[in-house]
Amino acid sequence: MSDTALLALGATLLCCALAVGGLHFWASGRAQRRALVDRLSGGPLHGPTTRARRFAAIDRRIRRTRLGRAINLRISATGLDLTAGEFFTYAVAVVVALWLIAASALAPFFGPVAAAVGVWSALIFLNWQRQKRIEAFINQLPDVARLLANATAAGLALRTSLAMAAEELEAPAGEELSLVADQLTLGRSVDDALGELAERLPSRELVVLVTTLVLSNKAGGTVVGSLRNLTHTLEDRKETRREVRTMLSEVNATAFTVPLLGLGSLLLVNSSNEGALARVTGSPVGQFLMLLALGLYGVGFFVIRRLGKIEV
Template structure:
């Protein structure tokens, strides 16, 4: 056997050996990683703090690697919902498919994609509504937060200790958010950065005023007790004003949602009184264009009414 043949045989044996070793190392590493995941998960299904079993863990892991998954996860953390990105995406996908089938069978096949788009838009609106609801609840607790911080500071406690004490005394969402701030301070983060992140997570004028007061007092010193007590009274007055404004605008907000529902009801009434009417209307390009135009006008009306009924306090 000549030298080139020996070299080719040796290279083949070497490549095969390296391939087998690589597969072995990969399998061992994958097994160790799975063992670590199982050990961290307690050897069973992943559960929440309340004991609920997490669903769709595999989908959540894959989704969190994407930019969309990370964006959904960040949005969910600001809403306070006990859902992962995988769970939320799976539920939304199921609702979108159901809306598509219902609209296609009840009205006409043309309305299936429109209903799916409405479902996706509704999911985004739901997240924004949950976030705004959490912000409103947090704003309602801000007078108690300022009062507790003022009392703790008057007793001689440091601001870090006062924040931790307020986190233990208050209920959610203020207790949860202040507990997150206290945990960040325990890990060595500065008071300014932790409070600034809180203001970015739950943006509101009242919280910005409170955070600015605490940051300035932490940097420059001064009578933080009197400032917090004056701020407490101001926050109480703003709380009452916001409640009165929300009560006065409740009819406007109800009208904004009633108008699109009337349009949907008219479509159902037309299709039920004359079966197949919508299918015949959407069977031509002119009919589809008119339907899209009417839906666009209803959408514009919804946003215009919502805009007219929005008052910044």
């Protein structure tokens, strides 16, 4: 083999090695970028996870739609270790199952009604998880204010104080403050990072804390005294919210009991007289009356929930 052929073969092997190395670095960088985007732009806030993601193709497609972005935003506020594709797939499976169960156990008319209830329940589940996370975060706000006051009194900057508080606190406050600290590390301003936190977990207590931190960061002043006074105020509000939630627990239980009584009566009627619901919903008048009854149960549920909702 001539020297020219050997030189060409060596160059070819070198180019192949460089191509493989470049492809490896490109794939690694893309994976890191995707993990960073998921962490900072609406992915789960639990940090790195080794769980294999399901329905990756569905997740990539649904994230490009407005519905997928809305679902992803709601999931990011709940702290659930789910992707938009996983939640969408599970919700569709539950809706189809409810449709089939209601159509077979009651009457075909109740299939679409059960599917609509399933979609509404999925949204309610996300809102419930979000509110649960907000309540847990509010309960940790006195500790957040105390840690920030101590760190500021020790001479640390606000960015460093937030990072230290993120390391000291448990979830969800630790995860949320860690996200804020990561955003500050990437160059975002304190106003934007804390403002996004207040939008993600809206509450009066958090708005007061964020406003205090933003104003002190802009204008300076005795932030230590303000944070310590805010700590005592948040402790008092925490106890007040706990007492109110205990007093309203019976009202909230009644709100869910009323629709369950309606469902139980339908099952009782259909079991005592097989095919009764199918005959009732077989005419337009029967369908209208059934929808009216279901609507009244829904109105009762929302009215009871509204009466038991007290802003503290």
